[in-house]
Amino acid sequence: MAFHVEGLVAIVVFYLAILAVGIWAAWKTKNTGSEGDRSEAIIVGGRDIGLLVGGFTMTATWVGGGYINGTAEAVYVPDYGLAWAQAPIGYSLSLILGGLFFAKPMRSKGYVTMLDPFQQLYGKRMGGLLFIPALMGEMFWAAAIFSALGATISVIIDINVNISVIISALIATMYTLVGGLYSVAYTDVVQLFCIFLGLWISVPFAMSHPAVTDIGLTAVHQVYQAPWLGSINSLDIYTWLDNFFLLTLGGIPWQAYFQRVLSSSSATYAQVLSFLAAFGCLVMAIPAVMIGAIGASTAWNQTEYGVPDPKSKKEADMILPIVLQYLCPVYISFFGLGAVSAAVMSSADSSILSASSMFARNIYQLSFRQNASDREIVWVMRITILLFGASATAMALLASSVYGLWYLSSDLVYIIIFPQLLCVLFIKGTNTYGAIAGYLFGLVLRITGGEPYLYLQPLIFYPGWYQDDNNLYIQRFPFKTLAMLTSFFTNVVVSYLAKYLFESGTLPPKLDFLDAVVARYSREHMDKATLVKSDNIVLNELAPVNPRHSLTVSSTFTNKEAFNYVDSSPELSNTEDN
Numbered sequence: 054m055a056f057h058v059e060g061l062v063a064i065v066v067f068y069l070a071i072l073a074v075g076i077w078a079a080w081k082t083k084n085t086g087s088e089g090d091r092s093e094a095i096i097v098g099g100r101d102i103g104l105l106v107g108g109f110t111m112t113a114t115w116v117g118g119g120y121i122n123g124t125a126e127a128v129y130v131p132d133y134g135l136a137w138a139q140a141p142i143g144y145s146l147s148l149i150l151g152g153l154f155f156a157k158p159m160r161s162k163g164y165v166t167m168l169d170p171f172q173q174l175y176g177k178r179m180g181g182l183l184f185i186p187a188l189m190g191e192m193f194w195a196a197a198i199f200s201a202l203g204a205t206i207s208v209i210i211d212i213n214v215n216i217s218v219i220i221s222a223l224i225a226t227m228y229t230l231v232g233g234l235y236s237v238a239y240t241d242v243v244q245l246f247c248i249f250l251g252l253w254i255s256v257p258f259a260m261s262h263p264a265v266t267d268i269g270l271t272a273v274h275q276v277y278q279a280p281w282l283g284s285i286n287s288l289d290i291y292t293w294l295d296n297f298f299l300l301t302l303g304g305i306p307w308q309a310y311f312q313r314v315l316s317s318s319s320a321t322y323a324q325v326l327s328f329l330a331a332f333g334c335l336v337m338a339i340p341a342v343m344i345g346a347i348g349a350s351t352a353w354n355q356t357e358y359g360v361p362d363p364k365s366k367k368e369a370d371m372i373l374p375i376v377l378q379y380l381c382p383v384y385i386s387f388f389g390l391g392a393v394s395a396a397v398m399s400s401a402d403s404s405i406l407s408a409s410s411m412f413a414r415n416i417y418q419l420s421f422r423q424n425a426s427d428r429e430i431v432w433v434m435r436i437t438i439l440l441f442g443a444s445a446t447a448m449a450l451l452a453s454s455v456y457g458l459w460y461l462s463s464d465l466v467y468i469i470i471f472p473q474l475l476c477v478l479f480i481k482g483t484n485t486y487g488a489i490a491g492y493l494f495g496l497v498l499r500i501t502g503g504e505p506y507l508y509l510q511p512l513i514f515y516p517g518w519y520q521d522d523n524n525l526y527i528q529r530f531p532f533k534t535l536a537m538l539t540s541f542f543t544n545v546v547v548s549y550l551a552k553y554l555f556e557s558g559t560l561p562p563k564l565d566f567l568d569a570v571v572a573r574y575s576r577e578h579m580d581k582a583t584l585v586k587s588d589n590i591v592l593n594e595l596a597p598v599n600p601r602h603s604l605t606v607s608s609t610f611t612n613k614e615a616f617n618y619v620d621s622s623p624e625l626s627n628t629e630d631n
Contacts, residue, residue: 128345134283152327303467
C-alpha cells in the first residue's frame with residue numbers, strides 16, 4: 054500500500070464539514086439562554102430538543118464507529134458470525150426498555166445528569182462511588198470509537214494504527230471543546246447522514262466485485278470460511294444469553310443516553326425519541342452486516358489485499374474499511390471511508406461530554422464546590438474533557454478488539470449501575486447502606502469472575518469453565534448476570550434490614566453514621582433545591598411543545614414535580630423513603 058493523497062483529502066473535507074457544523078451549533082448555543090446557566094446549557098441544552106434532531110442524536114449515540122465496525126467484525130469472524138452480532142438487537146431493545154420505563158421518571162423530575170437521583174437519595178458519597186463505573190463505561194465506549202476511527206484512517210492513508218488513533222483522538226477531543234449538547238446533537242445529524250449514505254453507496258460496488266461470492270450462498274455453505282450466519286453451540290448458550298442481557302439492560306444506564314432524555318422537550322417526547330432511536334439502530338446495522346458478510350465471502354487472494362486473509366493477519370476488526378478499500382472503486386472507497394471516519398469522529402464527543410458533565414456537576418460542584426460560579430464549572434468541564442480524552446486514547450491503544458471494548462464498556466454499567474438505578478427509581482425504601490453493600494457485592498463477583506480481554510484470571514471458577522489456546526480461562530456460566538442480580542437483591546435486603554434495625558431500636562441512632570435511616574434531615578443527602586432550580590416552569594407532558602422563540606435556558610428547566618416529589622413532606626423524606 055502507498056500513501057493515498059485522495060484518501061487524506063476525503064478525510065479532511067468530511068472533518069471540516071463536521072467541525073463547521075459543531076462551531077455553528079456552539080455559536081447558536083452562546084446566543085441562547087442566560088450566561089448564568091452556561092454550564093447547564095452545555096449539559097442539557099435548552100431542554101427543547103425536538104423529534105427530528107432528537108431522533109438523530111439519540112440514534113447516533115449508539116451508531117458510531119464501535120457499532121458499525123464491531124458489527125461487521127462479528128459477522129466476518131468465523132467463530133462468531135451474525136448469530137453473535139448481538140449489538141443491533143441488544144441496543145435496540147435497551148432503547149425500547151429505556152423509553153418504556155426509565156425516560157419518563159427521569160425527565161419529569163427535572164434532573165440534569167443520570168447521577169442526580171442517586172445523590173438525592175443516597176448522598177454525595179454514594180454518588181461519587183457510582184461515578185467511577187459510569188466514567189469507566191463512557192471511557193471504554195470512547196476508546197472503542199477512537200480505535201475504530203484509527204483503524205479506518207490507517208487503511209485510507211496507510212499510516213500506523215497507533216499514530217492514527219492518537220491523531221484522531223486529538224482531533225475529536227479538541228473538537229469537543231467547541232462545546233455543548235447543541236454542538237453534539239447537530240453534528241450527530243451530519244454523522245448519521247454520512248454513515249447511511251457512505252455505506253449504502255459502497256455496498257453494491259463491493260458485492261459486484263469479481264472476487265466476491267454470492268453472500269446468500271456463503272450464509273449457509275462453507276466456501277472460504279464457515280458460513281457467516283454463524284451458530285450457537287449448546288455449550289455457549291449461557292454465554293450468549295449473558296452477553297445479550299449485558300447489552301440490553303446494560304445499555305440503559307448511560308449518561309450519554311439520559312443526556313438526550315433530559316434535554317428533550319418533555320417526558321413524552323423523551324419516550325418517543327427512544328423508540329425512534331431503536332428503529333434507527335436496526336436500520337443502520339444493515340449495511341454493516343452486509344459488509345461483514347461480503348468480507349466472509351471474498352477470495353482475498355484475488356484482490357490487491359493478497360494473502361493471508363484479514364483474519365489471519367489479525368485485522369478482523371478492520372474488515373469494514375478493508376472491504377471498502379479493496380472491493381470498491383477508488384472514488385467510492387474514499388467517499389465511503391471518509392464519510393465513516395468523519396461520522397465516527399463526531400461520536401467521540403458524546404462520551405467525553407457525558408463523563409465531563411457528570412464530574413463537573415455531581416463530583417466537583419455538588420460534592421465539593423456547591424458555591425462554585427458557573428464560569429468555574431464550565432472551565433472544569435473543559436479541563437476534564439482533555440483528561441478523559443487522553444484516558445480513552447490510552448485504552449484504545451491497549452485493547453485488541455473493537456467488540457471486546459464494547460462488552461467492557463457495558464460490563465461495569467450493567468453490573469453496578471443498572472441494579473442501583475432500578476432501586477432508586479422503583480424500589481421504595483432503599484437507602485445508602487443497601488446501595489453500598491450492593492455495589493461491593495456486584496463489584497467483587499465481577500472481578501473474581503475474571504476477564505480475558507484484560508488477561509485477568511478468575512478466582513471463582515463457575516460451572517462450564519475451560520481454558521483456551523492462549524491459556525486464558527473462559528467462563529461459560531452467566532456470572533455477569535448473576536453479579537447484577539446479586540447486587541440488586543443485596544441492595545434491597547440490606548436496605549430493609551438496616552431500616553428495621555434502626556427503626557425498631559435494635560441499633561442505637563448514633564450508629565446511623567450515614568444519616569440514611571434515623572435522621573429527618575441529612576446534611577449528606579442532596580437537597581432537591583440543588584438539583585433543580587426553584588424558578589422553573591411546570592412541565593405539562595400532554596401539552597404540545599411550542600417552538601422556542603426567546604426562552605431563556607433557566608426558564609426551560611422543569612422542577613415542579615420534583616419539588617412535590619421530595620419536599621411535600623419533609624419530615625417523612627428520610628423515614629418513609631429510606
